[in-house]
Amino acid sequence: MTRIAVHEPILQEPARRAEALRRRMTEQGTLVVNLLSSPGAGKTTLLRETALRLSSEYRLGALVGDIATDRDAARLRTAMPAVQLTTGGACHLEVPLVEAGLEQLKGAGTEPLDFLFIENVGNLVCPASFDLGEHLRVVLLSVTEGDDKPQKYPKAFRTAEACVISKTDLLPYLPFSPDSARADARVIRPDLAFFEVSSQSGEGVEAWCGFLVGLRRARVGRP
Amino acid sequence: MHETALIAHLLRRVERELAAAGASRVTALRLKVGALAGVEPALLESAYRDLSPGTPAEGARLDLELVPLLASCEDCGRGFEVERFRFHCPACGSGRTRIVAGEHVILEEIVVAGWQSLGAPS
Numbered sequence: 001m002t003r004i005a006v007h008e009p010i011l012q013e014p015a016r017r018a019e020a021l022r023r024r025m026t027e028q029g030t031l032v033v034n035l036l037s038s039p040g041a042g043k044t045t046l047l048r049e050t051a052l053r054l055s056s057e058y059r060l061g062a063l064v065g066d067i068a069t070d071r072d073a074a075r076l077r078t079a080m081p082a083v084q085l086t087t088g089g090a091c092h093l094e095v096p097l098v099e100a101g102l103e104q105l106k107g108a109g110t111e112p113l114d115f116l117f118i119e120n121v122g123n124l125v126c127p128a129s130f131d132l133g134e135h136l137r138v139v140l141l142s143v144t145e146g147d148d149k150p151q152k153y154p155k156a157f158r159t160a161e162a163c164v165i166s167k168t169d170l171l172p173y174l175p176f177s178p179d180s181a182r183a184d185a186r187v188i189r190p191d192l193a194f195f196e197v198s199s200q201s202g203e204g205v206e207a208w209c210g211f212l213v214g215l216r217r218a219r220v221g222r223p
Numbered sequence: 224m225h226e227t228a229l230i231a232h233l234l235r236r237v238e239r240e241l242a243a244a245g246a247s248r249v250t251a252l253r254l255k256v257g258a259l260a261g262v263e264p265a266l267l268e269s270a271y272r273d274l275s276p277g278t279p280a281e282g283a284r285l286d287l288e289l290v291p292l293l294a295s296c297e298d299c300g301r302g303f304e305v306e307r308f309r310f311h312c313p314a315c316g317s318g319r320t321r322i323v324a325g326e327h328v329i330l331e332e333i334v335v336a337g338w339q340s341l342g343a344p345s
Contacts, residue, residue: 001250001334001335001336002246002335003332003333003335004240004244004246004332004333004337005332006240006306006330006331006332006333007329007330007331007332008325008329008330009327009328009329009330010229010232010233010236010254010328010329010330011229011232013232013233013235013236013325044278071293082228090225090228091225092225092228093224094228125225125261126224126225126228126261127264128261129225129229129260129261130225145267146270151307151308154259154308155259155260155261155326158259158308163260186318187308187311188308188309188310189310189311190310190311190318190319190320191318192318193246210247214255
């Protein structure tokens with residue numbers, strides 16, 4: 001009996017590929033943002049509002065993960081070039097799908113992008129395990145979900161750098177406490193940045209966009 | 224159910240390792256599953272049962288060892304086990320802590336049978 005010692009994460013190879021993609025994106029000045037949330041937390045709507053504010057100054061593109069349909073990409077296309085990544089049943093995105101989507105986006109004539117938004121499949125478990133080469137991982141938590149989500153999905157909150165509390169216009173009607181959600185999440189990720197946003201009223205969207213622009217300057221060194 | 228995707232990555236890695244070592248058949252795979260790996264061991268096992276037939280790992284045992292989540296404090300240097308995903312340092316209270324173990328599924332080793340060559344693995 002012989003043993004081959006490996007001692008490496010199963011996802012080492014995908015992680016290397018993600019790192020190579022991140023390096024390429026950094027060199028060409030593209031900030032890559034990976035959005036995670038439960039289904040229906042408002043990823044598409046937030047991206048649309050974000051694009052409406054940033055598109056006059058920046059070249060934007062979006063890749064949208066969906067198990068079966070093209071609906072989210074169709075909604076986004078009114079605000080920025082968007083490609084649907086249909087996963088055919090898979091619960092998360094992986095780097096090869098992102099690379100294929102980037103090739104398709106090239107046809108839109110906006111290369112190199114200033115921002116690439118990746119809307120992951122709606123799911124707070126599986127996407128948390130896969131690095132897509134992003135510079136920023138954001139987790140959306142809508143006020144209709146309950147403020148105890150962070151402790152239920154520790155990996156998503158630990159690996160995210162920012163959390164957007166969405167649909168805040170509904171706060172008056174719900175028992176959701178942004179303070180509890182924040183405290184709950186910061187047990188897991190003490191330096192998690194928080195944004196409270198209503199894509200309907202537009203409240204908080206400006207601050208969120210400002211954060212993205214600042215982060216792009218910091219991470220990929222572009223104004 | 225990303226456990227299926229993880230097992231698919233695992234089986235590809237095993238095939239590459241076998242090819243490099245000139246081995247053809249696996250008798251066991253030893254994995255460490257971290258407390259923050261984000262996987263369900265039972266689902267890993269069932270994905271393995273579904274995907275391993277027809278690969279060199281067909282019939283091989285899958286040994287899963289659950290490992291705790293360990294972190295170390297960037298400020299006071301204290302190492303500690305993270306319980307209930309509370310990442311603050313239990314000694315100094317700092318939030319600047321770094322995971323040192325328990326966030327991945329790690330392929331520790333492949334136990335092989337049926338070496339094609341007797342020489343050392345290339």
